[in-house]
Amino acid sequence: MTQPIIELFNISKSYGTFKALHETYLNFSPGRVYGILGPNGAGKTTLVEIIEGLRMPSSGKVRVAGLDPFVEKGKINAILGVQLQDTHLPEDLSVEELLKLFASFYSKSLPILDLLVLSGLESSRKKRLRFLSGGQRQRLAIALALISDPDILIFDEPTTGLDPMARRACRDLILRLKGMGKTILLTTHYIEEAEQCCDWVMIFNQGRLEIQGTPGDLIRSAGHSICHLTFGTDQHLDLSAFQPFDVEIMSFKDNQLSFRVSDPVGTLMRVLQLIELKGYTLIDLQMKKPSLEDVYLEILNNTQTTHQPEEVCI
Amino acid sequence: MNAFFHLTKSYLIETLRSPTALFWSLAFPLVFVVGFPYLFSGGQSERIAYIIPGVLTINLIAASFFGISLNMVTQREKGLFRQFRVTPLKKHTIISANAAHAFIVTTLSLIVQLVVAMLLFGIRIHGSWTGLILACLFGMWAFIPLGLWVGSTARDTKTAPAITNLLFFPFMFLSGAAFPLFLMPAFFQKLAYWIPATYVLELIQGAMVRTFSIRDSLGAIGILVATGAIAFILNALFFRWESQQKINLKHLVLALLALILLYGGAFLLKPQLYSLVQPG
Numbered sequence: 001m002t003q004p005i006i007e008l009f010n011i012s013k014s015y016g017t018f019k020a021l022h023e024t025y026l027n028f029s030p031g032r033v034y035g036i037l038g039p040n041g042a043g044k045t046t047l048v049e050i051i052e053g054l055r056m057p058s059s060g061k062v063r064v065a066g067l068d069p070f071v072e073k074g075k076i077n078a079i080l081g082v083q084l085q086d087t088h089l090p091e092d093l094s095v096e097e098l099l100k101l102f103a104s105f106y107s108k109s110l111p112i113l114d115l116l117v118l119s120g121l122e123s124s125r126k127k128r129l130r131f132l133s134g135g136q137r138q139r140l141a142i143a144l145a146l147i148s149d150p151d152i153l154i155f156d157e158p159t160t161g162l163d164p165m166a167r168r169a170c171r172d173l174i175l176r177l178k179g180m181g182k183t184i185l186l187t188t189h190y191i192e193e194a195e196q197c198c199d200w201v202m203i204f205n206q207g208r209l210e211i212q213g214t215p216g217d218l219i220r221s222a223g224h225s226i227c228h229l230t231f232g233t234d235q236h237l238d239l240s241a242f243q244p245f246d247v248e249i250m251s252f253k254d255n256q257l258s259f260r261v262s263d264p265v266g267t268l269m270r271v272l273q274l275i276e277l278k279g280y281t282l283i284d285l286q287m288k289k290p291s292l293e294d295v296y297l298e299i300l301n302n303t304q305t306t307h308q309p310e311e312v313c314i
Numbered sequence: 315m316n317a318f319f320h321l322t323k324s325y326l327i328e329t330l331r332s333p334t335a336l337f338w339s340l341a342f343p344l345v346f347v348v349g350f351p352y353l354f355s356g357g358q359s360e361r362i363a364y365i366i367p368g369v370l371t372i373n374l375i376a377a378s379f380f381g382i383s384l385n386m387v388t389q390r391e392k393g394l395f396r397q398f399r400v401t402p403l404k405k406h407t408i409i410s411a412n413a414a415h416a417f418i419v420t421t422l423s424l425i426v427q428l429v430v431a432m433l434l435f436g437i438r439i440h441g442s443w444t445g446l447i448l449a450c451l452f453g454m455w456a457f458i459p460l461g462l463w464v465g466s467t468a469r470d471t472k473t474a475p476a477i478t479n480l481l482f483f484p485f486m487f488l489s490g491a492a493f494p495l496f497l498m499p500a501f502f503q504k505l506a507y508w509i510p511a512t513y514v515l516e517l518i519q520g521a522m523v524r525t526f527s528i529r530d531s532l533g534a535i536g537i538l539v540a541t542g543a544i545a546f547i548l549n550a551l552f553f554r555w556e557s558q559q560k561i562n563l564k565h566l567v568l569a570l571l572a573l574i575l576l577y578g579g580a581f582l583l584k585p586q587l588y589s590l591v592q593p594g
Contacts, residue, residue: 088397
């Protein structure tokens with residue numbers, strides 16, 4: 001078994017009486033891409049900032065490549081590449097000047113031209129930061145994180161607030177880095193991004209790790225399919241007639257009935273018999289496996305009811 | 315060293331590309347260079363020669379407190395230091411690069427002011443050029459780290475101007491830079507020994523209007539050198555990567571104690587201050 005490159009033992013973080021991160025144990029293996037998902041305030045940024053050594057945990061210990069980020073911060077900074085959630089750089093320096101500046105902080109660095117090519121910023125090398133688009137800024141932030149060619153990269157919401165084109169460019173860059181064998185920790189609000197880029201996904205809510213696994217495992221763990229039945233107009237559907245079947249009705253809107261079903265084939269046969277019996281006009285039938293987004297939303301809905309939100313005291 | 319060089323260069327490029335920064339650091343001080351002599355000299359060239367060293371002192375402390383300290387707080391508040399914190403860049407490199415940038419900009423500003431004063435009012439250096447250069451160097455050595463320290467201590471851009479004003483105005487008026495010391499009541503003349511700007515004015519005035527001698531200026535030089543050394547140490551102790559980081563109160567007490575001891579010593583020893591004597 002591969003030795004974990006990042007280890008978290010019983011890590012927690014509180015701000016006054018507000019617990020931002022509950023006791024968490026996590027291991028990160030080298031060469032994998034980890035997606036850290038969760039709504040705002042779930043504890044994603046707190047978690048990555050503890051690993052970066054920016055935020056002291058209230059309890060527990062962290063090891064990054066065997067080093068304590070709070071004791072050997074200098075060594076940690078040399079082996080980690082970090083893109084912070086909010087990147088602030090001097091607005092009047094050009095892309096090339098910023099890359100050269102950050103390269104001077106490290107004992108070894110990648111050639112500036114390689115970084116420009118990798119991040120797709122060759123044509124903007126002379127542009128000052130203030131004239132870059134949101135997407136270009138984020139790619140520059142990622143290029144700055146890559147400057148020392150680190151093995152571990154932490155990207156904190158790199159695509160938040162970007163338009164779809166810019167998001168795709170960022171995602172392609174992350175996939176290229178994945179192909180280079182980097183260990184990447186990626187926090188994101190975009191589930192499809194995690195599904196496409198990540199080998200392993202962790203879903204946090206209210207400071208707790210709710211579930212983790214490969215995207216495929218998480219989808220399989222949901223253990224059900226989703227059916228969408230579209231009926232003809234002016235149908236007076238008796239929803240109670242569907243209750244005896246093993247279905248969980250999600251919605252009935254615009255003549256479309258959506259429900260979850262754990263035994264899709266058997267249940268669907270009986271549902272179709274019912275439709276024929278009742279004389280309903282069925283126009284369309286779609287059945288699909290749940291996406292990671294469905295799993296994510298289900299977990300959040302379930303945990304919303306089990307955990308009472310805590311009050312923030314400032 | 316490479317990081318220090320690149321960071322200093324980046325700060326300079328930013329200043330050169332910012333018309334606002336250029337205006338406040340190079341053009342605005344000229345308002346005082348031109349305005350003070352017109353307002354207070356009554357057209358007498360001897361008085362102008364006496365006023366200009368005061369103006370240079372005021373502009374030097376203004377550059378340190380308003381320019382440097384606010385720049386430091388802004389960088390921290392905007393998150394630039396946080397950005398640096400996830401790289402191997404050390405805090406002493408950031409402090410040194412900010413100091414070097416401030417030193418270059420303030421030197422340029424003082425040169426421009428001096429040239430304008432010479433061209434406009436026919437100011438001549440009666441002491442020595444070497445003395446004037448040394449006076450400005452010792453002044454910057456003491457005041458630039460003091461400005462950086464204020465920037466490290468102030469919590470944010472709201473509190474920084476308050477601290478800056480609290481220091482700047484007493485420094486300007488009680489040092490004799492804005493109003494001649496020899497015309498002040500005895501109590502304020504004694505208070506002048508507690509003000510760092512007094513010794514900058516003493517050196518600049520000495521080099522510009524009197525016969526400058528290192529031996530006569532040793533007291534003022536010693537105090538400014540010690541002030542700069544203490545202020546650099548304080549910067550290392552007080553530097554904060556993020557505004558939320560708390561200041562160590564013990565350090566603050568130690569800092570104030572060190573400065574009180576230094577200036578208390580100056581008050582007791584009373585080094586020669588020619589600015590207390592009315593010019594013949």
